[in-house]
Amino acid sequence: MLSLSFSTFRDRWRLFAGAIVAVALGVALVQSSLLVMVSTDRAPVPPGASGRVREQIREGYAGAATLLGMTVMLSVFLTVFIVGSTFAFTVAQRRRDLALLRLVGGGRGQLVLLLLAEALLLGLAGTALGAAAGVPATWAQARLLIALGFLPDGFAPVLWDSGAAVASACVGIAVSLAGVLAASRRAAKVRPLDALRDTGASARVMTPMRWLSGVSGLALTVLMVALAQSAELLGAMMLALGISITGGVALSALSPLVVPLAGRALGVALRRSTLGEIAQANLRDGVRRSASTAAPLIVLVALLVGLAGTLGSLALMSGEEQRRLVRGDLVVESPGAAAERIAAVPGVAAASPEVTVPISVTARHHEEGRSWRRTHYSGIVAVDPPAYRRAHKVRLLAGSFDRLRGRTIALGPGMAAEGVRVGSTVTARVGGHAVRLKVVAAFVPTLENYSETFLVPRDVVPAPVRAGGEAQTVVRVAPGTEPAQVRERVRAAGLGRARTVAQWADARTAEQQRGNLGILAVLMGMAGGYAVVAVINAVVIAGTERRAEFAAARVAGMSRPQVVRAALVESWAVTAIGLVLGCAVAGGALSGMLAASLRGAGRPLVAVPWTLLAAVTVGAFAVTGATSVWTTFSATRPRPVTLLTTRE
Amino acid sequence: MTQLSGPPPARSAAFPIAAELRDVSRVHGSGSAMVRALDGVSLAFPAGSWTAVMGPSGSGKSTLLHCAAGLERVTGGQVFLAGQEITGAPDAVLTRLRRKKIGFVFQSFNLMGSLTAEQNVALPLKLAGVRVPRGDVRAVLEAVGLGDRLRHRPRELSGGQQQRVAIARAMVTRPAVLFADEPTGALDSASARTVLSLLRRMVDEEGQAIAMVTHDPAAAARADTVVFLSDGRLVDRLDRPTAAQVAERLARLEAAPC
Structure with missing residues (x-):
C-alpha cells in the first residue's frame, strides 16, 4: 500500500x-x-x-x-x-x-x-x-x-x-x-x-456537512448583524469580530451555491465577447473549481477588512472620546519641570499639569474570590485635583473626586477592571519612601488600551521627583486670546510642544492604530500567506485537471492564446466574486460599528481600510492571474490530439 | 508461448457453473421515469466456455454484466458467483470475491497510470495481502507477450499492449470468471485479434469462463455462445456462431421496432 x-x-x-x-x-x-x-x-x-x-x-x-x-x-x-x-x-x-x-x-x-x-x-x-x-x-x-x-x-x-x-x-x-x-x-x-x-x-459538491455548516453559519451571522445594530460599542466590536469569522466561513462553505449565482450577475458583462461567454459558462459548470478558488479569498477579505476596519473604527472612537473628555484649547507636552511654568504664560486662563511620575504603587487586587498584591510602575500620574476637574469631564464608577487630596489616590481608567477596591489602602514608593494612600475614587474605563492607571494629588510626589517625569498640560486660553498665539508663546519659551486638543487626540488615535495594526499585520499577513497558497493550489489543481477540456476547445477552433485568455477571464471573475463576497461580510461586520458610533458620537466613525483593501484586491488579481496563465500554458503545451486520444 | 498462469485448471472441476443469473430484473428510477434495464433474465456462464452478450444500445448488456459481477444490486431474482449466492451480499464479501474469484477487462483498459505494468499486474494480489513472487508476475506478463515491457507505465504502451496488461492483471488471481466489457472496442483490428486469441486460448487450455459484452460481430464469433438482449430480455441464442450469422441477427434486432 x-x-x-x-x-x-x-x-x-x-x-x-x-x-x-x-x-x-x-x-x-x-x-x-x-x-x-x-x-x-x-x-x-x-x-x-x-x-x-x-x-x-x-x-x-x-x-x-x-x-x-x-x-x-x-x-x-x-x-x-x-x-x-x-x-x-x-x-x-x-x-x-x-x-x-x-x-x-x-x-x-x-x-x-x-x-x-x-x-x-x-x-x-x-x-x-x-x-x-x-x-x-x-x-x-x-x-x-x-x-x-x-x-x-x-x-x-x-x-x-x-x-x-x-x-x-x-x-x-x-x-x-x-x-x-x-x-x-x-x-x-x-x-x-x-x-x-x-x-x-x-x-456532490454540497455535502450535508457543508450545508449544515454553511446554513447555520449564515443564520448566526445574520443574527449577529441584527444584534449589532443596537449593541453597545464593546458589544458591537465583539459582534463585528464574530461576524467577520462566521460570515467568512459560512459564505465559503456555501460558495458552490453563491459563486455561480454571483457569476450569473457578472455574466451580463462577460457575455459581450465569445471568450467571456465561454468563461461564464465554465464558471457555472466548474462549481467545485470556482468555489475552491473563491473560498479562501472570501475568508481572507472578510477577516482582513472586517478586523482592520473594526480596530480602526475603535481607534477613531477612542480618539473622539478623548476629545470629549478634555475641556480645553491646547495640550502641551513637556518635561515635568517645565509643566508648572505653563500657567504663567500670558494668555493662559487655566492649566492642568498632569505629570507621569516614576513611582510605584502596590495594590491588592480581588477577583472571583482570589486576591493578590501587584506592583504597578507605568501610567501613574500626579495631578492638581481642582485644575484637573476643570480641565476634564470626570466620570467616576465609584467614590468621589473631591476627596482626592492629601494621602489619597484614584484608580485611573486603565485600572477600572483590575479589581482594586475603592476604600482600600495601597502602598506607593516615592523616591525611596513608602507612603500609604487611601483609594477614594475610580474612573470609568475608556476605549484606550494604555490609559492612566493611577492618579495621585501632586503633593504626594515631591517636586524633584515630579520634575523627572513627563507632563501633558491641558490649557484653556483667556477669552479674547487666540490659541495660536499662546501656542507660539509656549514654543518660544521652550516649555514644550503645544497642540490643539483635536491634534492631540488624533495623534493618540494614530498611536493606538499603529499598535493594533502591527499585531493585525502579523496575524493577517500570515493568514494572507496561507490564502495565497490555497488560491494558487486551487488554480493549479483546476488547471491540470482541465487538460482534456482545453484540448477539446482547441480542436473546436480556439487558438492557444484564446484558451489562455478564456481561463484568465474565468479566474479573474472568480477572484472578483470572492472579493465582493468578502467585502459583503466585512460590511456586515462594520455596520454594527457604524450604528454604535452614530448613537454614541452622533456622527459616523468607521475606518474602512481602503489601502489594505486596494492592496488585497491588486494582489489577488495578480496572483490568480499569473497562476492561471501559467497553468493554462503548461496544460496546453502538448498538441491537443495527443490529449484527446490517450486516456491514462 | 507458454501456458498462461501456472498449474493447469482445477477451476472447471471446482465450479462447473462459474456465474449464474436466475430470473434477474433490474429497475432504474421509479414512477413514469422507471426503466427496466433487465427483465427476468436467466443465464449461466459455465466453466471452459466463452459467452458473448450482444444487443442494440440500451438493451441492458452492461447492466447484465454489472449484476453478474456483483457491482450493481439486482431488483429481483438471484445471482450466483463461484457457487455462492451474492444477491444481497455485504460489501466486505463482494470485495473478497473481487479479489479471488473475478477478473475484469474493460474497453478503456483502466490501468493505474502511476504504476508500471508489473506493479499493475501484482496489484490485486497485494490488495489481497498475498506475497507476490516476482517470477509469477513476470510469467503472466510473458504469457501475454509483454515480457519485455515490465517496467513500462501505461502511457508508454500501445492500446493493445495496455489491454494485454489488463488481461494479465485479471488472470493473475486465477479467477473463476472473467468479465470483459467491449475488450476490443478501443483497439485496431490487429491488436483486437491478438487479444481475442489470448482469450480463446485461456478458455480452451485452462477452462476459463468468460462473460463478454461486445458490439463487434467478429469478436462475438470467437465465443462459444452468443446471447442476444433486447429491452432487457434474452431474445436469441447462437452456439458456435460465425461472424456473418451474428451480424445478421444483430441487424434484425436493431431494425425491429421497439
Whole structure:
C-alpha cells in the first residue's frame, strides 16, 4: 500500500505541492514560535533593571506570548484547512483510480489507508522543509516582535531546540493526517462501478456537512448583524469580530451555491465577447473549481477588512472620546519641570499639569474570590485635583473626586477592571519612601488600551521627583486670546510642544492604530500567506485537471492564446466574486460599528481600510492571474490530439 | 508461448457453473421515469466456455454484466458467483470475491497510470495481502507477450499492449470468471485479434469462463455462445456462431421496432 501511495505521490506531486508548502509553513511557524517562547523563558530580565523596565519587559513577553499563541493556533487551523481541501480535490479527481482499486479487490479500509499513507508522506516532506525553514523563520519572527515593541532590543532567540523541533514535527504530521480524514471517508464511499462509467457521477459538491455548516453559519451571522445594530460599542466590536469569522466561513462553505449565482450577475458583462461567454459558462459548470478558488479569498477579505476596519473604527472612537473628555484649547507636552511654568504664560486662563511620575504603587487586587498584591510602575500620574476637574469631564464608577487630596489616590481608567477596591489602602514608593494612600475614587474605563492607571494629588510626589517625569498640560486660553498665539508663546519659551486638543487626540488615535495594526499585520499577513497558497493550489489543481477540456476547445477552433485568455477571464471573475463576497461580510461586520458610533458620537466613525483593501484586491488579481496563465500554458503545451486520444 | 498462469485448471472441476443469473430484473428510477434495464433474465456462464452478450444500445448488456459481477444490486431474482449466492451480499464479501474469484477487462483498459505494468499486474494480489513472487508476475506478463515491457507505465504502451496488461492483471488471481466489457472496442483490428486469441486460448487450455459484452460481430464469433438482449430480455441464442450469422441477427434486432 505504501509503495502505491509513493508512486501516486511521485506522479501527482503538483497536486500536493500546495499542501506541502502549507505544512512546511505551519511547521516552520510552530517551531519558530516555540523557540521564541523558549527564548523569552531563558532570557531573564537583566539584573539591575528598574522596576519599570522589568514591568515593561514582562508585559512585552506576555504580549509576545499571546501573539505567538494566536499565530500557532491560526497556522495549525489553516494548514488543516489547506491539506483537507487538497485531498478533497484529489479524491474527486482520482475517483476513477480509486474505483478501479475497489474493482480489483481493494477494501474500503485499504482506500482509507492509501490516503493516510499519502498524507503521511506529504506530512514528512512538509515537516522536513519546515524544520529547515524554521531557523530563518525564528530569526525573522524575533526581528518582527522587536520591531513591534514586544521584545527588547538586542533580544537573540535560540535558533535550535530539539524539544521544539520534535513538537513541531509532530504537529506537521498530525495536521496532515487530520486534514486527510474527511477526504478518506469520502474515498471509502467510492463504488467499484464508478470505474466503468465514463463520466462518472462526480461526488456532490454540497455535502450535508457543508450545508449544515454553511446554513447555520449564515443564520448566526445574520443574527449577529441584527444584534449589532443596537449593541453597545464593546458589544458591537465583539459582534463585528464574530461576524467577520462566521460570515467568512459560512459564505465559503456555501460558495458552490453563491459563486455561480454571483457569476450569473457578472455574466451580463462577460457575455459581450465569445471568450467571456465561454468563461461564464465554465464558471457555472466548474462549481467545485470556482468555489475552491473563491473560498479562501472570501475568508481572507472578510477577516482582513472586517478586523482592520473594526480596530480602526475603535481607534477613531477612542480618539473622539478623548476629545470629549478634555475641556480645553491646547495640550502641551513637556518635561515635568517645565509643566508648572505653563500657567504663567500670558494668555493662559487655566492649566492642568498632569505629570507621569516614576513611582510605584502596590495594590491588592480581588477577583472571583482570589486576591493578590501587584506592583504597578507605568501610567501613574500626579495631578492638581481642582485644575484637573476643570480641565476634564470626570466620570467616576465609584467614590468621589473631591476627596482626592492629601494621602489619597484614584484608580485611573486603565485600572477600572483590575479589581482594586475603592476604600482600600495601597502602598506607593516615592523616591525611596513608602507612603500609604487611601483609594477614594475610580474612573470609568475608556476605549484606550494604555490609559492612566493611577492618579495621585501632586503633593504626594515631591517636586524633584515630579520634575523627572513627563507632563501633558491641558490649557484653556483667556477669552479674547487666540490659541495660536499662546501656542507660539509656549514654543518660544521652550516649555514644550503645544497642540490643539483635536491634534492631540488624533495623534493618540494614530498611536493606538499603529499598535493594533502591527499585531493585525502579523496575524493577517500570515493568514494572507496561507490564502495565497490555497488560491494558487486551487488554480493549479483546476488547471491540470482541465487538460482534456482545453484540448477539446482547441480542436473546436480556439487558438492557444484564446484558451489562455478564456481561463484568465474565468479566474479573474472568480477572484472578483470572492472579493465582493468578502467585502459583503466585512460590511456586515462594520455596520454594527457604524450604528454604535452614530448613537454614541452622533456622527459616523468607521475606518474602512481602503489601502489594505486596494492592496488585497491588486494582489489577488495578480496572483490568480499569473497562476492561471501559467497553468493554462503548461496544460496546453502538448498538441491537443495527443490529449484527446490517450486516456491514462 | 507458454501456458498462461501456472498449474493447469482445477477451476472447471471446482465450479462447473462459474456465474449464474436466475430470473434477474433490474429497475432504474421509479414512477413514469422507471426503466427496466433487465427483465427476468436467466443465464449461466459455465466453466471452459466463452459467452458473448450482444444487443442494440440500451438493451441492458452492461447492466447484465454489472449484476453478474456483483457491482450493481439486482431488483429481483438471484445471482450466483463461484457457487455462492451474492444477491444481497455485504460489501466486505463482494470485495473478497473481487479479489479471488473475478477478473475484469474493460474497453478503456483502466490501468493505474502511476504504476508500471508489473506493479499493475501484482496489484490485486497485494490488495489481497498475498506475497507476490516476482517470477509469477513476470510469467503472466510473458504469457501475454509483454515480457519485455515490465517496467513500462501505461502511457508508454500501445492500446493493445495496455489491454494485454489488463488481461494479465485479471488472470493473475486465477479467477473463476472473467468479465470483459467491449475488450476490443478501443483497439485496431490487429491488436483486437491478438487479444481475442489470448482469450480463446485461456478458455480452451485452462477452462476459463468468460462473460463478454461486445458490439463487434467478429469478436462475438470467437465465443462459444452468443446471447442476444433486447429491452432487457434474452431474445436469441447462437452456439458456435460465425461472424456473418451474428451480424445478421444483430441487424434484425436493431431494425425491429421497439
